[in-house]
Amino acid sequence: MISKLIDKIVNTGAPIVVGLDPKLDFVPEDIKKRCFEEKGENLEGVAEAFWQFNKEIIDNIYDVVPAVKPQVAMYEEIGIPGLIAFKKTVDYCKEKGLIVIGDIKRGDIGSTAQSYAVGHLGGVKVGDKVFKGFDEDFVTVNPYLGSDGVKPFIDICNKEDKGIFVLAKTSNPSSGEFQDRLIDGKPLYEIVGAKIREWGEESTDGSYSNVGAVVGATYPEMGKVLREIMPHNYILVPGYGAQGGKGKDLVNFFNKDGLGAIVNSSRGIIAAWKSDNYKQFGDGKVGEAARAAVLDMKADIAGALAQ
Numbered sequence: 001m002i003s004k005l006i007d008k009i010v011n012t013g014a015p016i017v018v019g020l021d022p023k024l025d026f027v028p029e030d031i032k033k034r035c036f037e038e039k040g041e042n043l044e045g046v047a048e049a050f051w052q053f054n055k056e057i058i059d060n061i062y063d064v065v066p067a068v069k070p071q072v073a074m075y076e077e078i079g080i081p082g083l084i085a086f087k088k089t090v091d092y093c094k095e096k097g098l099i100v101i102g103d104i105k106r107g108d109i110g111s112t113a114q115s116y117a118v119g120h121l122g123g124v125k126v127g128d129k130v131f132k133g134f135d136e137d138f139v140t141v142n143p144y145l146g147s148d149g150v151k152p153f154i155d156i157c158n159k160e161d162k163g164i165f166v167l168a169k170t171s172n173p174s175s176g177e178f179q180d181r182l183i184d185g186k187p188l189y190e191i192v193g194a195k196i197r198e199w200g201e202e203s204t205d206g207s208y209s210n211v212g213a214v215v216g217a218t219y220p221e222m223g224k225v226l227r228e229i230m231p232h233n234y235i236l237v238p239g240y241g242a243q244g245g246k247g248k249d250l251v252n253f254f255n256k257d258g259l260g261a262i263v264n265s266s267r268g269i270i271a272a273w274k275s276d277n278y279k280q281f282g283d284g285k286v287g288e289a290a291r292a293a294v295l296d297m298k299a300d301i302a303g304a305l306a307q
Contacts, residue, residue, distance in 0.1 A: 001137055001163040002234055005099050006259060008066030014298045015254075016292070017101060018061055019266025020070040020089060021109070022050040026271045030133035031056075037115045047081035050074075050080070053286060054089045057270055058096055060287030061294050067099040068262055069236075075233045090134055100136045101236070105167065107142030113152040119131030121147050121162040138163040140214060140236070143192055150199055154211060163210035168226060170307065171216025171239030189222060191227040196231070200233045208260070209233050217249050227260065235261045240297070241268025247297075247304035254305060263301060269293045 009015050012227050024032070027049050029199035035052060039045040044128045058068070070089055093100050106116040120139045123130040141153055141164045153164045169179055169189040193213060200209030209232055213221050217239035227235065235253050240246075253261040270280045273289035281289045 001099075001157070001161050002208045002210050002212070005066060005137075005163070005234070005262070006206070006208065008099055008114070008126065009259070009262065010095075012064060014065050014261075014294070014295055015262045015301060016294060017067040017069045017262050017264045018057070018065055018067045018269050019103070019238075019264050020057065020068050020269065021074045021095075021103075021176055021266045023074065024049070025053075026267070026274070027284060028122055028273070038215075043078045043081045046078050047075075047085040050078075050082070051085040051088050053270075054085075055092060056087075056287040058093055059292045060097055060291040061269075062093075062096040064291065064294055064298070065098070067101055067262065068093050069101040069103050069266075071103040071266070087134055090136055094135075094137075094259065099138070099142050101138040101140070101165065102134060102136030103140050104195060105106040105140045105142050107145050107149045109145050111154075113145075113149050114156075117153045121164075122156045122160050136162075138165060140165050140167065142167050143195065147195075147199070149156065151202075154203050156198060157210045161205075161210075163203075163205075163212065165212040165214050165234075165236040165303070166196050167190070168196060168213040169215045169219055169222050171218045175219075176215070180295070185198050187222075190225060193226045197230045200230070200278045204232075207232065212236055214238065215253065217246075217253075217307050220249040220252055223250075227252055227255070231255065231260075234259075237249040237261055237263045241265040246303075248302035250301060251279075251304055251307075256303065265297055269297070273288075 014064045032049050035048040036045040039048045075086035090100050119133040143166050180187050196213045200211035203210040212234035214236045217237045269290050272293035273286045278289040
């Protein structure tokens with residue numbers, strides 16, 4: 001699966017993933033009004049508004065980015081209607097040729113980990129047929145429970161040609177409470193990075209592994225160290241834009257071949273229509289503003305990597 005993602009990154013020239021993390025505050029009033037009139041001012045109405053909001057963004061970016069990353073929590077927040085909107089979003093993105101990274105951050109052991117992996121990456125056999133659950137291409141995984149929590153995902157990746165991104169050094173301010181702790185003289189995130197490299201050897205696809213890592217753009221020096229530890233693991237980089245990361249912060253996340261990393265932006269793209277930087281598109285022009293924000297992000301990253 002990682003080779004498919006790399007092909008799309010190369011073809012678009014955009015090592016960018018758009019986070020489809022809808023909140024009601026991001027949805028224009030005309031979309032909310034239309035959906036509430038159709039479904040009611042309830043959770044079903046919110047779910048429909050999320051779906052219509054996502055669809056407008058997808059229709060305007062699918063040809064300029066390789067991938068999207070819906071965060072399942074935004075959909076779980078509104079219960080079953082939200083999960084239906086999540087599934088509709090995943091399916092529509094794949095119809096448009098986008099790679100889908102399900103941001104689920106699951107971490108458990110044994111049959112529970114296997115069920116998470118099957119539900120999001122695999123399929124369930126019923127009679128003579130196999131039915132897919134959410135069917136993303138990649139998911140994010142929490143390694144806190146060790147190999148028991150990660151290997152069930154790797155097994156499904158190998159069976160289904162899918163991939164995972166394992167949390168190594170996250171972008172949030174308090175990540176250091178655990179991730180920076182020294183163990184035998186090394187910070188924990190370096191130990192996790194070495195383990196990700198080891199896990200990655202169990203699922204290779206060309207020059208890179210289907211097992212990648214999550215490393216926040218807000219910690220570029222740590223990203224440089226982890227890039228050296230994991231030369232053949234792709235890095236998913238959150239923290240660009242709204243969380244403070246800039247193109248210049250990303251250089252060390254990439255390998256010398258110009259590959260090795262894909263950078264996420266969520267609010268900076270899907271809520272661009274609310275920003276003064278894109279007010280020329282007019283109120284509620286969600287898709288057009290999102291496309292402009294993607295192109296600006298692409299230029300920022302390309303400029304930084306060219307220096």
